[in-house]
């Protein structure tokens with residue numbers, strides 16, 4: 001199996017961490033976004049959105065969208081605790097995966113774009129209107145996450161699941177992207193738990209530089 005990835009991308013990293021957690025060792029193919037490699041015809045043939053991560057299984061089955069890839073990998077290794085076999089627990093995991101796509105990743109993504117990507121690509125100063133929108137979204141949804149975590153170690157059930165890897169994946173950039181996370185002690189405690197996981201450590205961008 002092959003995973004086309006760009007190591008600093010949270011969307012890439014969550015998939016790689018899940019693969020490692022499941023004991024899988026995909027062949028990793030770097031797609032350098034700064035060099036525009038996602039626009040090469042061979043890559044667009046795999047993913048017309050020209051986005052990483054993109055996954056190709058041993059028989060050529062191709063899948064894009066990080067959430068779908070994580071779900072596929074976990075289901076491929078059936079009965080794995082990362083995605084639970086219990087109907088309601090899996091629904092709960094799906095709830096957080098959807099929440100991440102709809103609310104949390106877009107909120108975190110504003111800071112990553114305004115403070116990291118713009119700086120890297122010399123696209124100008126952070127836009128105050130965008131940062132105001134970021135604060136509004138981030139504070140609103142971080143409160144939901146922090147409250148949820150107040151009496152639990154992981155987002156769903158007693159073990160780490162796809163939900164933790166998905167929702168946690170942007171927080172590696174929290175400090176450098178200046179996300180206003182200081183007041184959210186439960187999120188910080190929970191994310192420290194993710195950082196202690198072997199699969200998360202193995203998937204760190206610094207391991208691929």
Ligand SMILES: N[C@@H](CCC(=O)N[C@@H](CS)C(=O)NCC(=O)O)C(=O)O
Pocket residue numbers: 009010011012033038049050051052053064065066067
């Ligand atoms: N919803 C997608 C988002 C993927 C995504 O936005 N990837 C970015 C990097 S973080 C990308 O490849 N951008 C390159 C481009 O759009 O040309 C997922 O979860 O996989």
